Amino acid sequence: MRVDGQLEVHHYRPGTTGTPIVLLHGFPLDRRMWDDVVDIVPGERPLIAIELPGFGLSPRGEDVAETLGLDPAPSLETAAAGVVEALRAHGIDRAVIAGLSMGGYVAMAVLERASELVAGLALVDTKSTADGVEAITNRHRIADAVEDSERIDEVLGLRTSLLGATNRAARPGLAARLESWIRDHGPHGVAWAQRAMAARPDRTDVLRRYDGPSVVVVGDEDELAPVAAAQHMVDALSVRGSSELVIVPRAGHMTTIEAPEAVASALSQLVQRV
Numbered sequence: 001m002r003v004d005g006q007l008e009v010h011h012y013r014p015g016t017t018g019t020p021i022v023l024l025h026g027f028p029l030d031r032r033m034w035d036d037v038v039d040i041v042p043g044e045r046p047l048i049a050i051e052l053p054g055f056g057l058s059p060r061g062e063d064v065a066e067t068l069g070l071d072p073a074p075s076l077e078t079a080a081a082g083v084v085e086a087l088r089a090h091g092i093d094r095a096v097i098a099g100l101s102m103g104g105y106v107a108m109a110v111l112e113r114a115s116e117l118v119a120g121l122a123l124v125d126t127k128s129t130a131d132g133v134e135a136i137t138n139r140h141r142i143a144d145a146v147e148d149s150e151r152i153d154e155v156l157g158l159r160t161s162l163l164g165a166t167n168r169a170a171r172p173g174l175a176a177r178l179e180s181w182i183r184d185h186g187p188h189g190v191a192w193a194q195r196a197m198a199a200r201p202d203r204t205d206v207l208r209r210y211d212g213p214s215v216v217v218v219g220d221e222d223e224l225a226p227v228a229a230a231q232h233m234v235d236a237l238s239v240r241g242s243s244e245l246v247i248v249p250r251a252g253h254m255t256t257i258e259a260p261e262a263v264a265s266a267l268s269q270l271v272q273r274v
Helices: 031-038 061-068 076-089 102-113 133-149 165-170 172-182 187-198 204-209 227-237 260-273
Strands: 008-013 021-024 047-051 095-100 118-124 213-219 242-248
Touching (some): 008 031, 008 076, 061 076, 061 187, 076 187, 095 102, 102 118, 102 204, 118 227, 165 172, 204 227, 213 260, 242 260
Parallel strands (some): 021 047, 021 095, 213 242
Antiparallel strands (some): 008 047
């Protein structure tokens, strides 16, 4: 549930024991991409998903920015501020933050904005570096195209490119599942998120300053945020903190649905270190 201008907070498991795990989804999806993982995370600690601006039941990015008194321009800082505000509104002042892809970008922005909130950090199939010129140009092209056409056709190709080569060939049902989720979202949210991701800075130094426990999970077939990008984050997180790298075999950018057991295990081991 949420109030006007506040991000949607979904309580998968309203436990009362232990530090909550907060799950942030990737692009262009919503909390459902965590369903398979949530089902098998052991223990009784609370499991919470927050839907990012323009996705699921959350309000548009401009509405979040207005509610919080922020710059209306698309930014992951707005998403991070929305996450922090939503958690505090629900009485949560300390949590393990886990984010996949765009959710990982937002998790790092949360760490920069409110490090005292982050008891542990799980970065899944994501990267800490900023986009290059070519990637930024492509994001703005897609944003313009979906707004001009009022359709999300430009991002439907992600139903296969988010998956690893093994699962693209062997498990076509995963692509169909992704497509159904992608189609549930409108062009405005897709465009806002693309522009926000294009504007994000390099947050490697934010990771270097973090002194808490963390885990970085990556599929060995991830073509969008490859193993080298994951190792880069682990190296940064190990400067002051304690980090582990989990490489998931035969999985791509969507390890939460390609190999949920591996992601659930990584989260479980992380919370034991918190």
